Amino acid sequence: MTDRAGSSQPTIRDVALRAGVSRATAGRALAGYGNVGEELRLKVENASQELGYRPNDLARSMRENRTRTIGVVCGDIENPFFARLVRGISDGAALRDVEVIVTNTDEDQLREQKKVDVLLGKRVDGLIVYPARGNNIEHFHRLKRQGVPLVFVDHSMRNVPADAVMVDGARAAEAAVDYLIGLGHESIAIVSEASRATEATFLADPEAIHDLETATQRQSGARLVGYLRALQKAGIPWRRENILSSDGYSAERAFSAVTKRFQHGAPSALFATDNVMTIGAFRGLKALELAIPDDVSLLGFDDLEWTRLVTPPLTVVSQPVLELGRMAAEVLLDRIDGSTDAFMNRTLPTELIVRGSTAGPRRSATEVTA
Amino acid sequence: MTDRAGSSQPTIRDVALRAGVSRATAGRALAGYGNVGEELRLKVENASQELGYRPNDLARSMRENRTRTIGVVCGDIENPFFARLVRGISDGAALRDVEVIVTNTDEDQLREQKKVDVLLGKRVDGLIVYPARGNNIEHFHRLKRQGVPLVFVDHSMRNVPADAVMVDGARAAEAAVDYLIGLGHESIAIVSEASRATEATFLADPEAIHDLETATQRQSGARLVGYLRALQKAGIPWRRENILSSDGYSAERAFSAVTKRFQHGAPSALFATDNVMTIGAFRGLKALELAIPDDVSLLGFDDLEWTRLVTPPLTVVSQPVLELGRMAAEVLLDRIDGSTDAFMNRTLPTELIVRGSTAGPRRSATEVTA
């Protein structure tokens, strides 16, 4: 036995030795490039089998300057939105024999920068990033400078030229609120994660809706814009107290915002702008012992299974999350393979799924401001 | 400018050139090994900054024979159980500066083998595997032979010496069913993913509960055993029609199994053995328009948020899933760092969380077998 120490994995050298050929021949036989005589090829294959040889992708990657691995920087894999997104990305990558390294930022931009760095060190072939809130884009520019393809998902980043795959949040929200208005609602509250900053911008100059829209690429902002647009179209004045900001991203915060709101009168409908906000809003209404949709309608976001399990089942905006992930992977891999098309925002359609949590307002919107 | 072509990422050579030192010195200065004069060190650091240099981990990995990356082979990251598990693993790995490659098997052993191979090719430092159903363990043995640490999670694999981190499913199920029996239930159905094979083994020799327990390491099997144990203790004979097998892993299948069961009389309580089965069971009861817990009690598995959102909120067995993941990572990283302790099954405690979906049977279990 001329095999090496045992604990380590066999290399092509070991295979070559055992087959009695040169490393080059062994390589050719196994990786299938160049020509090898049938006899030797067989010998090599046997040796490889016997040793349980697997080519070392590190070495290969180093030569070929590609790792067949992409990095995903998401908020929190535990959030069903990201879980599904990552599944989509995984599937898209698997189709092209590419693996996926997943990292979480918990929506913190500092962590995001670090993760991007780490993945760069690992020489991933490209990155799919759900960008955290923040203004720092230096790390993205570094990526571009070094020629590492980058695809944003769910929303894009101002001033970073890159592809993006997302949903038209403004349009989705607008359609949702249109629907509520069509039902007869006039006092509609939005529960969103929009930051204080976005909110402030808007409150300072409410007429500048369109500007606001371009100012923020975030879904929370876009969805707020859609909400406002729908109201505006219908000639319903927006009201400050109907813009509920969770001010921090958690169902708990959304819950607080909702229950607090109802201490000062009651909107007849609630529109929640993502799955976490929807949980908070739903729990809020339950805690207040309000009947859905009799006392208040609830329109949620993301067609997760639980929204069909609760009573009543929720009317929601459904996003094609798996598809979002798959497409992000596809776009990224095309870039990696050298596509030079102009950068593009790909927008996937959402769908309003009407179930039991929305109905016309029962009382004629008697809002009492205590 | 002596920098290289631009599109590629800078190497230590580029840094060295720009700083006017040798590659070795640049390396020493940056990675902090060996000694470098203060002056040169500064020069090198500047050059590195200017170029946006990141050491190439592939090269480093090749030298050091470790990648600081582990592989996770899970069923389906979209399943909240796995999403949370992977989050736990990620957190555990992050604590020790290790990244995670995630792959899905969809519970298919062929895919599992392939994924293990791929990860081996990438030279991950170790693997955390949620083993798919099946008897093939060759790929695991190959891992062991090549000295790649392996930790099983959620259940272990017979005949594969390796660490495992899991929950005592039999005990958890036993406690759950104990509780139902304590409430006065006598006709308790279990909704599980236990395979036809397990079921057959058991049905062929129902007395061999203990053998069955050791025969299968799967949670579904273990939970079935716990269920049977509880019945036995209480002197309640098990009944074939109360063992509902989803025969395929999906909420849809569980749903069918449940609704079919109620065509031939009605058990007074249902025990579902994981989160997917719980969804199917819950939907089944709703479709049958049975009142929970008045007509039938439901005891689910996994304390996911939705179980608190539905009406009534579900009594569940809660598993420390995040902790499971964290510990799996820890155990694996200890192995990677050379721990030579005997292999061990670590068992984390579950907790029965009583909420509104369980109560004593209303009618005195008048089961009518049509």
Add this chain to the structure above:
DNA sequence: TTGAAAGCGCTAACAG
């Protein structure tokens, strides 16, 4: 303290 050179495992260019 610094530099030169070898080597991790692979592939590719070049000889034979």
Add this chain to the structure above:
DNA sequence: CTGTTAGCGCTTTCAA
């Protein structure tokens, strides 16, 4: 068709 050799970027002897 097969073998020799060089080199991917890094770390680590070994000399100077």
